[in-house]
Amino acid sequence: MIKGLHFKQEREKLDNLEKNRHYISWPVLALMAFVTVIGFDDIIYNFKNQGMGVITSWILMLFLYVIPYSLMVGQLGSIFNQEGGGLSSWIRGTNGEFLGYFTAWTYWAASIPYVVDTANSVVIGLGWAIEGSGKFQDTMSNGQFALWTLLVFVVFIMVQSRFKRSLELLSSIGGIAMFGMTVLFVIMALSSLGLGGHIATQPMNLSAIVPKFDLKYLTTVGLLIYAVNGCELIAPFVTKMKNPRREFPKSMLMLVIMTAFLTIFGSFALGIFFDAHHLPNDLKMNGSYYAFQALGQQYHVGNLFMYLFAWTEVVYLAALLSVLLDAMTRMLISDTGRRYMPQFLRKTNRAGLPINGYLLTCLLSGFILFLGIFLPEMNDVFNWLLNLNGIISPGVTCWIFYAFMRVRKNPKQYPSEYVFIKNNRLAWWIGLWALIITAIATVFGIAPQDVAEFSPIWWHELVINIGAIIVLIGLGAVLPVITKREEKYGVAFSKSQCFTMLLLTITTMILSVIVGSTKLVERNLIVVGIIVCGFVVVYLVGKRRPQ
Known part of the structure; x- marks a missing residue:
């Protein structure tokens, strides 16, 4: 009798806790995913690549890629909810510790071009917000552009350590405001047709929205995937729903509907103001501002909409950059643990900040900017950095589908509250389909875009694409070796070795800049040779036992 009464009381407590527990509703989760998945700039970038044909691409992507991708993420997040639902924990749980570390590294490495691109966009946004035109960046050289971007890095690394929580809130508000501006643009652009507006893209018919499926098209698929990925960030919240x-x-269906509205109608709205057959060369860099300028002219309010967008963009990107610089570094240091990450990178200051991790982020960001300064114009630098995201980001997304395939191959070992497709064999094949599509997009994305095929600049971009990938991904394989040196010798490198390697690195960069600024036809090969020789010498110095 006493046991029965006690059980009844405990049951009532559990029921009360269940009633008071805070659940995330499916519309809220859909909105959270929406903010991470698509933005106005994503629509601009892919409109530049494919013109009005991108409408068909968006439809195909939504039904053949986004829906299964988001539902797979939901199951993985449900399975590994105790580990935070992060991508590296999914791979660690299905493939072991080292592959989990390497996934964390590649995810972090993929963020480097993204934060560099974000810092570039902050500089460009400030120019438009202050000058009201693209004059600010037009007067800068590639070197000045790189210096401004590095300055932005340093400033925001300092700022985020003091105002992190405020910046996280600011980035969330700014993100919602950015999507609000996007919806405003789409609605007002479509409404302008009823007020006597005309469609700039002619002829506007069915053939205009069908892309040409050729080699060039395949090179642009990676940027489409880059535009719609990011759904894995909401995976930890799946188990916080009352009935996942x-x-x-329902959340994913709402996400797809909202994404479809913005991408399809957004692309059509751009076709109202821009002739898709003759697009500005700098549309990726300045297209968002051009679009809101055109909207303001259509409604006879001058640059009002452009200024609203420019300041929204600056505030959002500045806050986002600060949070990213902190979050990505902390994620890498804390998630990989002591086994593979060198002690000097895990070292924190009195405030608990991984200062050497920040330094590594800045050095690799500087390396990416260094590769870009040999391109002819600043617009080329911006486009190249953006397209680099279209290579590395889809490559990292492959890990998601690989983890999902492993889970569905051993379903009893990985129970889940939410299951995407009950038939395990069918689910496995869908995972393989998504993996193959993403891998193909990654490989073809290495081919340069926005430049004439097989021209000197095309070959130059191909070389630096491959170089960036080797350094960003390859360094992840080097760090465990450095960790072993620390364990064996107490320190990885002596002070004299560190000084020598730093001096050699600086010398290599200076020589490359001098040669790269000349008019030599063979300068690209010479620069590559200098960099390779520099790496070899640094490797030989670092290989020696620390004294």
């Missing part, structure tokens, strides 16, 4: 099995698919 029933509510999560």
Whole structure:
């Protein structure tokens, strides 16, 4: 009798806790995913690549890629909810510790071009917000552009350590405001047709929205995937829903509907103001501002909409950059642990900040900027950095589908509250389909875009694409070796070795800049040779036992 009464009381407590527990509703989760997945700039970038044909590409992507991708993420997040639902924990749970570390590294490495691109966009946004035109960046050389970007890095690394929470809130508000501006643009652009506006893209018919499926098209698919990925960031919240099995698919359906509205109608709206057959060369860099300028002219309010967008963009990107610089570094240092990450990178200051991790982020960001300064114009630098995201980001997304395939191959070992497709064999094949599509997009994305095929600049961009990938991904394989040196010798490198390697690195960069600024036809090969020789010498110095 006493046991029965005690059980009844405990049951009532559990029921009360269940009633008071805070759940995330499916519309809220859909909005959270929406903010991470698509933005106005993503629509601009892909409109530049494919013109009006991108409408068909968006439809195909939504039904053949986004829906299965988001639902797979939901199941993985449900399975590994105790580990935070991060991508590296999914791989660690299915493939072991080292592959989990390497996934964390590649995810972090993929963020480097993204934060560099974000810093560039901050500089460009400030120019438009202050000058009201693209004059600011037009007067800068590539070197000045790189210096401004590095200055932005240093400033925001300092700022985020003091105002991190405020910046996280600011980036969330700015993100919602950015999507609000995007929806405003789409609605007002379509409404302008009823006020006597005309469509700039002619002829506007069915053939205009069908892309040409050729080699060039394949090179642009990676940027489409880059535009719609990021859904894995909401995976940890799947288990915070009251009924994930029933509510999560609703969230993803809402996400797809909202994404479809913005991408399809957004691309059509751009076709109202821009002739898709003759697009400005700098559309990727300045297209968002051009679009809101055109909208203001259509409604006879001058640059009002452009200024609203420019300041929204600056505030959002500045806050986002500060949070990213902190979050990505902390994630890498804390998630990989002591086994593979060198002690000097895990070292923190009195405030608990991984200062050497920040330094590594800045050095690799500087390396990416260094590769870009040999391109002819600043617009080329911006486009190249953006397209680099279209290579590395889809490559990292492959890990998601690989983890999902492993889970569905051993379903009893990985129970889940939410399951995407009950038939394990069918689910495995869908995972393989997504993996193959993403891998193909990654490989073809290495081919340069926005420049004439097989021209000197095309070959130059191909070389620096491959170089950037080797350094960013390859360094992840080097760090465990450095960790072993620390364990064996107490320190990885002596002070004299560190000084020598730093001096050699600086010398290599200076020589490359001098040669790269000349008019030599063979300068690209010479620069590559200098960099390779520099790496070899640094490697030989670092290989020696620390004294």
